[in-house]
Amino acid sequence: MEETLLKLSGNLLNITGLAYLAATVLYLVYLAKRSDGLGLSATIISSIGVVLHTAALVMRWVSAGIDHPPFTNLYESLIFFGWGIVAFYLYMEWRYKIRLAGAFVFPIALAAMGIAAMTPDKGIGNLMPALQSNWLTFHVMFASIAYAAFVVAFAFSFMYLIKDKVQIRAMGIILSGITAATLAICDKASIITKGKFYMNVMGYGSDGKLYMAPVPDMQDQLQVVPVHMVGIFFLLAFILLTVSFVTYLASYIGSKPSLAETANLAMLAGLAVLTIGMIDIFIGISLNDRLYFASNPYKLILLGLEWLSLVAVAIINWKRESIIERLPERKTLDFLGYRSIIVAFPLMTIVIVTGAVWANSAWGTYWQWDPKETWSLITWFIYAIYLHARVMAGWSGRRVAIISIIGFVSVVFTYLGVNVFLSGLHSYA
Amino acid sequence: MEKDITEKSGQPLSSGHRSGGVTDAVWDFFGSLKLAISLLIFISATSVIGTVIPQNPDDETVMGFIQEHGEASYNRFEALGFFDLYHQWYFLLSLALLMVNLIVCSLDMFPRTMKRYKDAKPEPDEKYLKGMRFSESFKIKGKEREGFLAHAEKILSVKIPQGADPDAGPVYLFSNKGGLSRFGVYFVHLSIIVIIVGSLIGTVFGFRGGVNIAEGTKTDTIYLFGQQKGRELKLPFEIRCDDFELETYEGTSQAKDFRSALVIIEDGKEVLSKTIEVNDPLRYKGITFYQSSYGETGQGSKLQLLLEVSGGEKTEIKVPPNQMLEVTKLGKVMFAYSGDQGNMGGHSSNHFVVVNIYKEDGTVKQDIIYPEKPAIFAPPPESVTLRLEDADGNLIKKVVAGFNEEQELPGGRFSPGGKFKVTDYNPDFQGMGPSISIDIHPEGGKSNNIKLFKNYPDFDRKNRKDQKIYFVPEEIKESEGETITLSWTGVDTKYFTGLQVAKDPGVPVVWAGCIIMFLGLYLSFFSSHRKIWVRTEGNTVLVAGSTHRNPMAFESRFRALVEKLRQFSDDFRQTEDQ
DSSP states (O other): OHHHHHHHHHHHHHHHHHHHHHHHHHHHHHHHSOOHHHHHHHHHHHHHHHHHHHHHHHHHHHHHOTTSOSOSSHHHHHHHHHHHHHHHHHHHHHHHOOOTTHHHHHHHHHHHHHHHHHOSOOSOOOOOGGGOSHHHHHHHHHHHHHHHHHHHHHHHHHHHHHHTTOOHHHHHHHHHHHHHHHHHHHHHHHHHHHSOOEEEOEEEOTTSOEEESSOTTOSOOOOEEEOTTHHHHHHHHHHHHHHHHHHHHHHHHTTOHHHHHHHHHHHHHHHHHHHHHHHHHHHHHHHSTTOOGGGSHHHHHHHHHHHHHHHHHHHHHHTHHHHHHHSOOHHHHHHHHHHHHHHHHHHHHHHHHHHHHHHHHHHSOSOOOOHHHHHHHHHHHHHHHHHHHHHTTOOOTHHHHHHHHHHHHHHHIIIIIHHHHOOSGGGGO | OOOOOOOOOOOOOSOOOOOSOHHHHHHHHHTOHHHHHHHHHHHHHHHHHHHHSOSSOOHHHHHHHHHHHHHHHHHHHHHHTGGGGGGSHHHHHHHHHHHHHHHHHHHHHHHHHHHHHHOOOSSOOHHHHHTSSEEEEEEOOGGGHHHHHHHHHHHHTOOOOTTOOTTTSOEEEEEEEOGGGGGHHHHHHHHHHHHHHHHHHHHHHOEEEEEEEETTOEEEEEEEOGGGTTOEEEEEEEEEEEEEEEEEOTTSOOEEEEEEEEEEEETTEEEEEEEEETTBOEEETTEEEEEEEEEEOSSSOEEEEEEEETTSOEEEEEEOSSSEEEETTTEEEEEEESSOGGGTTSOOSOOOEEEEEEOTTSOEEEEEEOSSSOEEEOOOOSEEEEEEEOTTSOEEEEEEEEBTOOEEEOOGGGTTOEEEEEEEEESSSTTSOOEEEEEEEETTSOOEEEEEETTBTTHHHHHSOSOSOEEEEEEEEOOSSOOEEEEEEEEEOOEEEEEEEEEOTTHHHHHHHHHHHHHHHHHHHHOOOEEEEEEEETTEEEEEEEESSOHHHHHHHHHHHHHHHHHHHHHHHHHHHO
16 A cells, blocks of 8 residues: 555656646746736646645655655655745745746756656655654754745845846856855865766665665775766866856956956856766766766755756846846835745744754754754844844845845755765754 | 735834944944844854864864864864864854844834834824725714624724713724734844853753663763863763663664663662653753664673474573573583674674584584574484495495494495494484484594485485495484474674763753744734724714734735625615615
8 A cells, every 4th residue: 555655656746747847838938928828827737736746745655654754865855845845936926926936936846856856766765763753844844845935035036136137147157156166165176186076886785775885785895986077077167167257256346348258158168068067977877887866966966056057047148138028026026035035034943943852852952063053043144134134224125135145045055065065963864 | 007015114123323422332333233243144154164174073083184184274273263163252252242232232122112012092083094004984874883883893802982972073993903013023032142041051051971881781970072072970870771672674774763771770779760762862850861872882792592392392592602601401502603793683694603512422413593594403313224325326235223323334345344323313404304414434544424314315425426335314213302493583782872961951941042032933924013993983984004014914904804894884784674
């Protein structure tokens, strides 16, 4: 019975993914073309998708047992996160009737589902004793919804900046800087000093599960391998993106607008090479049968998100005029970003507190300045600054939109970056 | 025409800059938003350093750090206090400043908030009400008025003021709810202060440490973490671990659950006992013991065997491996474990126990126990009928041999001859059926020992090559006696339980702070100060409302309220017409 439920859940999730894909396309086209029919069908398809998604999650929970909720490993957390984004977005869409945001929110939800689909281990794993707690259920549930609300807030803030005619180019340059920095730090600078991109090797243990080497009973204890020629492509991308970043800064500080064009070209070139590098990762994985996506999920997800953001910015820059015209009024966007954060902030507070309660009963202390805990607190601070800037200092518009986006970067770092770059108690999720 | 769904941003609550004097400037500084944001950024930045640089590193980590970044960096970071960041003076100072900042700015804002809270106009004039953002009026008939006022009272849950006369002038119904929501922010600020205080109480008056207790042992000393790293702390009582249980997921070595049966002994008496597991600790006198980890002690683990006598009694015995023991029914025995004694609970494939029974006559009976296959020790057979055959399979002679009875080997053309005897019998050797062992002593030659299997008569022929004489077992006559079967049911691993021990009197304070914060957030974001006026003058009803936050939500409530009020007139008229 449990197995059929699990299978059915998996099938429903596949259909959900397709529904979200269709919805994303419809929302994007709706952004370009003025057609209420398109917008309505996007809403309908995404609503159907979210209903199926909910059913799939419930089935998965039932099949695993009541005390094993469906968000205890990477795959499940991504699926649940995708659900949260769509559910919260549809609620906002219903309440405030802004459909254009779908074009900015759905690609992120789709990315979450897509990354989940690439995870090979979709089974229901065994729960570590530390994770067997009701506080876990609350903590992760609230975290997913809070993150989802932050995603939606980010979308509105992003739309605001576009409408406010902020130089899209500038956003691209900042993204280049962040991406270049990520590439530089990866694996203790192995990309820039050796031209190699490493991934952990995995193997099957005697229980049939994938493990990072060393695997019990495994002969060959090789731990990391350089993946194909990825390192070289990434090194080249790093150089181009750094050039782009530096050149733009120079054009800004030295007031040489001509340099901005060079910077933009360097960024696009860097993006192209980065794309080749990412494709090469897939080639590398298929050539070496001990490499799997799951070898380094967080690293790949982070790079994937940065790549996706660069692509999105490049596209928006290309179609800027028509998009700006179609977006709702700035004050609407500003207001909706605020409403989203008003929901997200108390939820984030609950996340931090439930995490502390859980930590207290599992490890004897409610706060250990663990990287995940610390960064979630930093995220909380940033949004607290956002709220104070609005209410106390009367800030609105561009300045708070920027704070909201900085907050979102912190959210991404809290969710993924900590797992990639820092290790701690949260290393199992 | 796009609906305006935005709301006006609120008026700033602070009283702004005061004029004159250093004290005022200082006060403004400490209460300023700029200071608050700067402090938050500073605390964030230092916290980030704490996540990148290992905190309170043990010696191994320190060595690793120096190897990677050099001793100079280590010394510099050590001097800056980066290895114990959260106890450094500058970090604690920033927390203290944050508390001061919260107190000052709250005191600053409070009077104004109080004023606005109290500033309720129960009976404003018509123009005032008509000018409000939410305002509607409609007409009712004279005779409806009394009933209408009663109806409105019910809906708003307020009563008309005493002595109000509808014929004398306007009558007001004033509902003033949710004023407390104006104070949400003070609850939030207070909660932060409470939480910081709670954490300070914990740091000063509490401790955190750990201890490993081997099963069956007790201790009263724990080892502290953090600042007082490595320092021992003596508890005012002893704690003993009676038993440790590990449950793994079927077929794997992954831990599903692990539990420790603990007993607290104070002044020689057992005062508390509890079995703890992860997420379910033991608390005694403000000290909490958390199930954190476990490990095998590497010694003292025992093999769990089931000893069965001839289909009769079964006894479970626990025996230490690789030691000479006296075991009932078996005598002098040694159980040799195939692998590493410290890992007997593991799931490696080379996993068996060799049973060596040392008989009084100097011989050793041996068999092997596998997890799925028991060892069987049968009494010696009464007699064994053997066929002695030559290399071509022709019968030389048939021998009926008693157990341990010396027999003659045929000589002549099968020289050199000699002696042989049946020395061992196993009713089922490793699933291959009945087997006997034969000691062969050829004349002037080396003795050797062979095994024969009743179910495999050709075994000897296939096993030894170029022999003159081969043995083929024909029949084995068992004797009366006890057959002892030994099965391997498990390993009683001697574990130690890894406990974390903590005392934190600040914890309830912190939880109280969290609850206050939730209350404050609720008041700040999900409720607002709502005022509603229903003014009747003559035949006109004027309904107006105001909220200090979130007008969108208020609007729908307001409209619904007006509908309900209007409903009265419609119903009244309907009943009238009938």
